[in-house]
Amino acid sequence: MSAQKKRNFQIEAFKHRVVVDPKYAEKTWKILEHAIHEIYNHNASGLSFEELYRNAYNMVLHKFGEKLYSGLVSTMTSHLKEIAKFIEASQGGLFLEELNRKWAEHNKALQMIRDILMYMDRTFIPSTHKTPVHELGLNLWRDHIIHCSKIHKRLQDTLLELIQLERTGEVINRGLMRNVIKMLMDLGSSVYQEDFEKPFLDVSADFYRLESQQFIECCDCGDYLKKAEKRLNEEIERVSHYLDTRSEPKLTNVVEKEMIESHMHRLVHMDNSGLVNMIVNDKYEDLGRMYNLFRRVSTGLALIRDVMTSHIREIGKQLVTDPEKLKDPVDFVQRLLDEKDKHDKIISSAFNNDKTFQNALNSSFEYFINLNPRSPEYISLFVDDKLRKGLKGVTEEDVELVLDKVMMLFRYLQEKDVFEKYYKQHLAKRLLSGKTVSDDAERSLIVKLKTECGYQFTSKLEGMFTDMKTSQDTMQGFHAAVGAEIAEGPSLTVQVLTTGSWPTQSVTTCNLPSEILGVCEKFKTYYLGTHTGRRLSWQTNMGTADVKATFGKGQKHELNVSTYQMCILMLFNNADRLSYREIEQATEIPASDLKRCLQSLACVKGKNVLRKEPMSKDIAEDDAFYFNDKFSSKFYKLKIGTVVAQKESEPEKQETRQRVEEDRKPQIEAAIVRIMKSRRVLDHNNIVTEVTKQLQSRFLPNPVVIKKRIESLIEREFLERDKIDRKLYRYLA
């Protein structure tokens, strides 16, 4: 072979210097065996590593590996048996220490043996699939020491007993515990789990079952949770000190199950200290603790949430249905806001701002706010109150804050269109009487409503603002044009309102005094002169007037009154006594308004510019009225408010409700047509759900009403029923 030729050296059979004699193996093993004994007797310093290694090396090389290995096993076994006897004999408390010391020694010896037998470990063991030396040593230790009948049980009991002692507050040798448990872990995870972890978990479960039973009998909820938390932390600490970290979830699981899960319901519903009590008394710390502990249990948070929800619903229901609390709408809304703030704070400070809790809170509020059909009206009244006077002297940020809170309540409303209706009315009153405190606040709220419900919702409200603005301009123009002509007469300010943008009220004109009528006519001609094709009608029920009056002793007062009141007062320029009937005839003010006006003119103390016969609180149809000569007041300017029903009276409420229902009809119809136009064919149930979905940002349509609308649309031939399937509707283009 050419390759061979190139080689300039030859491979010769290797000649060992040692002659292979039959006694060789025996002799070499004796040396090694002796060495192992010496190692176990801590006498290794005299041994030569190289020599031992060389001997083991040669034994393996000369195919005596098997002998070496079995010799090792038997030698080690006999040593371990001796050690086992020694450990068994140790007294009580020294047992663990002895075990630990022997373990450390064995480990060291094992390492030395492994080192000198390394060649066997490296070549002989893998080829014969035997257990490597180190592992062999551990296995032998496990079989002869840990699983030795006398040691096994004793070890387990000792460990568990020590842990029990520590749980009852005594100090134990944690270092020793750690070493012994580390030993179990070193012997393989199965040893740790089978011989220690499992019984340990069982004992822990028993312990905590018993303890939690004791605690729950004698502690209130807060204390119990404190104790449970302490225990849990103790166990976690225990794991970090001397147990396998993988035991932590198992151990905490046991504590959670025994201390929390099995007593969860009882804890939450505990009288005088349960969850509801904590919420009522704002115990953030306890609530936070409860949250953190219950979170560990799968159904824990759901339980807290459910109880909290039902609690909020309960108090909310009380709040919105208690007739006492419904008397003052502003106070009512304020209470709602306070309630919301309180629970928001609980969720943010104790419940980790948990989204699911926030949702639960929101849905609870949505639930009970809508229990009361007057909520939209009250919220609007609250805003009205704030915008009239409540926000005076308050910084811009605070205004925003209040408005944001109102918007939050508004979001809960299902009947947003009802709110819109009331809001429009209240806004109209505010604008016309010039009572708005801050234009910015008004506009900011409109913007908020717009972002919440869209352009459609606020377009009319914005229209009202525009009207106010253009009216100002018109008045300037009017005064510039005809100011000189009317300088003598009463001055007039007119606000031109677009029909449709403003809440329509049945026009009930009254007879204006002739002085005023003249100026009004002038304005009408001026206005129609610049804007052709428009119609003006006077809304006398919305105006105000400043009247200068001179009383008996010559003192003068300026009275700020409504248009109606002004009409009545003007009558007294020509007469001192007028009966109710005469006034009614002369002014043609609607009876209910007239009565209210007269009441505020004659019956309010300090502002009674009229005198009434007989003197009584209410206005009767046969009363007579006199100009009150003796009237006096320390103020020059006097504001005579109409006795306004701030809250709507029952019939008014009915009326508003009816108007809302009327307004909903076209909206529902429009929604149906929109849906059918895109779908062409749809069955009844689907129409109802789609319509509800489309309209829910404004209100919750009643399915019965939707059905009626569908029928009406069929009548008007927008839709038709399918000829085969009567449940289906078709869109007729």
Added chain:
Amino acid sequence: MTRSFSNKLFPFALYHICTRAYLFPFIVYHKQTDQFNSQSAKMKKEDTVKLISAEGFEFIIDKKAAMVSQTIRNMLTSPGSFAETEHGEVTFPEISTTILEKICQYFYWSLQYASGKETEFHIEPEITLELMMAANYLHT
């Protein structure tokens, strides 16, 4: 025995002390030797190990280098105090001086190679077999 270290791959100081037959120690000079000499003066006994060949030649080398051999590493780090650990010297009655010298060279070369200097290690064909056997023994 030749003691010309023609191999230029020796960055580390290598003491080759001949105790019996030739009684003059020698030092290999290279670029860095001065630096290493000054270092070697400070070299403590704990940092070095003496390897003794079958013929009784002593090689004093860094422990770090010696530990390239897994066997020597075990020898020096085994928890029990074996004679070798105590005295800091290891006798190899089955390794000849020539081979042990080559092995020491290899230890240093290996350290250098591991630190990123990729060079070749030259082995004379005559000693290949013996060297391989020693390598098996030393687990290198």
